[in-house]
Amino acid sequence: MKTRKFVDHAVVYANAGNGGNGSASFRREKFVPKGGPDGGDGGRGGHIILRSNPDVDSLIALYFEPHRRAGHGGHGRGKKMHGKNGADCVIDVPLGTVARDRETMDFLGELLQPEEELLVAKGGKGGLGNVHFKSSTHQAPEETTPGELGQEITLDLELKIVADAGLVGFPNAGKSSLLTSVSHAHPKIASYPFTTINPVPGTIVFEDYTKIKIIDIPGIIHGAHDGVGLGDKFLRHIERAKLIVMVIDMAGTDGREPHADYKDLINELGQYNQELLQRPRIVLANKMDVPESSEHYETFCKETKITPIPISATSGQGLDDVKATLHQMLAPEA
Ligand SMILES: Nc1nc2c(ncn2[C@@H]2O[C@H](COP(=O)(O)OP(=O)(O)OP(=O)(O)O)[C@@H](O)[C@H]2O)c(=O)[nH]1
Ligand SMILES: [Mg+2]
Structure with a gap:
């Protein structure tokens, strides 16, 4: 491509x-x-x-x-x-x-x-x-x-891109896979980190024909505000998003603890711009099709006191829930 x-x-x-x-x-x-x-x-x-x-x-x-x-x-x-x-x-x-x-x-x-x-x-x-x-x-x-x-x-x-929702997560969490499953966008997907190197906008069209714009940005990692990885400069493209959609790799594919990922992401958002922490946010637990994910999910809920929406961007599990939530929070009146 x-x-x-x-x-x-x-x-x-x-x-x-x-x-x-x-x-x-x-x-x-x-x-x-x-x-x-x-x-x-x-x-x-x-x-x-x-x-x-x-x-x-x-x-x-x-x-x-x-x-x-x-x-x-x-x-x-x-x-x-x-x-x-x-x-x-x-x-x-x-x-x-x-x-x-x-x-x-x-x-x-x-x-x-x-x-x-x-x-x-x-x-x-x-x-x-x-x-x-x-x-x-x-x-x-x-x-x-x-x-x-x-x-x-x-x-x-x-x-600074104008979008309704912005996807934030570690590399490989499945942000681009999610965007592909819920919109007509075709960002590159691969099993190595930093597959996405530029923001990619997508549009989700709901059954009532209302639509929202959602943006996929490169992965954020621990220390991004100090320039680690691709840094945090792409966060400016979610500064205008009404909603932050956080995607967590619940399978811990790359050997990290999912709840630690969540805390790192919150920290990086705050380091970039405190206001982003006040922004409405939903958290998605991705890769729930992987068996280890269930155990991680429980630990995650205990550690963070939040209950993310369990999904699988590849199998489609939970995506209707995600769409319904996005629709309720963001879609204009039909
Ligand atoms: N088993 C499983 N694998 C998934 C799921 N979602 C994504 N993956 C895989 O995880 C890898 C990374 O997916 P991407 O969608 O490219 O991840 P990303 O968050 O966009 O990654 P970067 O662009 O590098 O930040 C790919 O090999 C996907 O096939 C899922 O729900 N289940
Ligand atoms: Mg990507």
């Missing part, structure tokens, strides 16, 4: 268009020897606008094309003709994009709804034509003003 490069950070050099100059012109008509001033204004320079497009799922286009320019405004002309406005440059970004000024790192805005727009660099205003400078004592003004320069800005764009 061809994997597309996933880009969740981009730097963009944006130049808005300059305004057009005002024109110095005088009316010339057959029987009017000394026509008055009729120089029109310059057009506005094009803006740089970010627009959230639900069909775009990463910032890759900007990675390959980081320089963006809007059109310049046209100069004013005689007969009070206004110069054309410069074409805006609209940059399509994925939902969840956060824009900052790269120099100051000031927050400029974020795009969370489809088709939202954020003006990030203003086109220069057009200059005034000489028609504006006429007065009773100044009948033939030559004055005009030049167009203003368009704003220039270096943007720092960061994607």
Whole structure:
């Protein structure tokens, strides 16, 4: 399967268009020897606008094309003709994009709804034509003003995926297997850790045709906040999830205690962002088809005082329960 490069950070050099100059012109008509001033204004320079497009799922286009320019405004002309406005440059970004000024790192805005727009660099205003400078004592003004320069800005764009639920677990816990079983997504599945190296979004469609977006992220391990494994940077993609779905390998396939995994995951979430610990969360005990899992399950419940939903992502056990829970907690009204 061809994997597309996933880009969740981009730097963009944006130049808005300059305004057009005002024109110095005088009316010339057959029987009017000394026509008055009729120089029109310059057009506005094009803006740089970010627009959230639900069909775009990463910032890759900007990675390959980081320089963006809007059109310049046209100069004013005689007969009070206004110069054309410069074409805006609209940059399509994925939902969840956060824009900052790269120099100051000031927050400029974020795009969370489809088709939202954020003006990030203003086109220069057009200059005034000489028609504006006429007065009773100044009948033939030559004055005009030049167009203003368009704003220039270096943007720092960061994607934080917008999803309803986010899957969190150790590598090999079966997060991708679960996503595959409940949605139409096809993340790579394998028995080695860190099979998933990029976030993979999936959509679960319920029987009443409502749907939710769920995201699979790379595995988190003990010490992820110190950069162990792939680190914890992918946790930012669940920062906006309404619900955290924790997947525990109850078979202890890789020789760890499942309840210790749970505590490690809670610790890593808290180290990354304390707020994530307040987020609604469900815990799934995966690989319950493996015989050793039952004993681990009991120890898990005792140690953690929680009762996870027992499932098997591969056999399908418990998945209806998971879907019903997700539906109840997240699905929009049908
Ligand atoms: N027996 C059993 N094996 C499972 C189950 N779920 C997943 N597995 C196996 O566990 C291994 C890891 O599954 P993945 O879905 O790739 O795990 P992951 O959590 O996405 O792993 P990373 O992407 O590395 O973080 C694969 O060999 C799966 O076939 C299950 O319910 N029962
Ligand atoms: Mg995976």
